[in-house]
């Protein structure tokens with residue numbers, strides 16, 4: 001899953017793709033590099049980021065989704081929590097909803113159910129603006145699993161078939177370094193959910209803290225983590241550096257096929 005940030009303040013490519021043409025070129029490159037999905041995000045979930053209005057999010061995301069669908073026929077995932085954006089993106093040709101808030105906003109469950117699209121639900125405590133203020137867990141892995149089970153049940157109750165759901169532990173969302181490391185070490189336990197596992201670690205501050213690397217020097221750490229996640233059952237890896245990540249994942253698969 002290649003990351004296409006169309007927010008002016010997304011931390012790793014700060015607004016480089018605000019122009020539609022640049023976004024298309026980047027998406028085309030990621031597909032050529034082996035991405036199966038392009039994840040389009042119009043709301044920066046950076047801690048402390050200014051909230052984006054619904055219209056701003058629509059203006060950023062819809063033209064990109066339409067162009068990706070029309071020009072590249074790509075499987076487009078939309079990183080949004082906003083019901084109006086969920087509906088508009090489905091109409092514009094999006095193929096998947098990726099909501100870091102797990103459809104907890106009022107109307108989001110109904111909007112997602114109405115689109116018939118696959119949905120990824122992700123663990124996060126609280127909101128991006130405050131989530132890193134001293135997050136606490138008795139057992140982070142058990143609590144992430146319980147949260148995901150609860151969101152899966154809410155989606156099924158809202159009419160989203162279970163076979164349209166994916167789960168994601170939400171690395172870097174409301175978690176300390178220790179929480180993230182523990183969650184990765186115990187990632188195999190999420191197999192209990194019996195749903196496809198999506199992970200997103202690419203270039204996150206976790207690598208800055210553990211490896212003391214700035215965001216532009218986190219490829220090695222991100223690749224190590226991607227391979228570790230695949231070895232522990234991850235089926236989709238959300239990444240900025242698609243070409244390199246695809247090679248790492250392909251190599252991990254080759255090793256597993258030898259068994």
Ligand SMILES: Nc1nc2[nH]c(S[C@@H](C(=O)O)c3ccccc3)nc2c(=O)[nH]1
Pocket residue numbers: 003010011044045046047079098099100120122168170171172198199200201202203204238
């Ligand atoms: N499903 C799924 N969707 C995601 N969207 C993101 S935004 C994140 C980033 O690093 O891109 C981010 C976090 C904080 C600030 C900026 C960007 N992370 C995930 C993830 O881990 N899983």
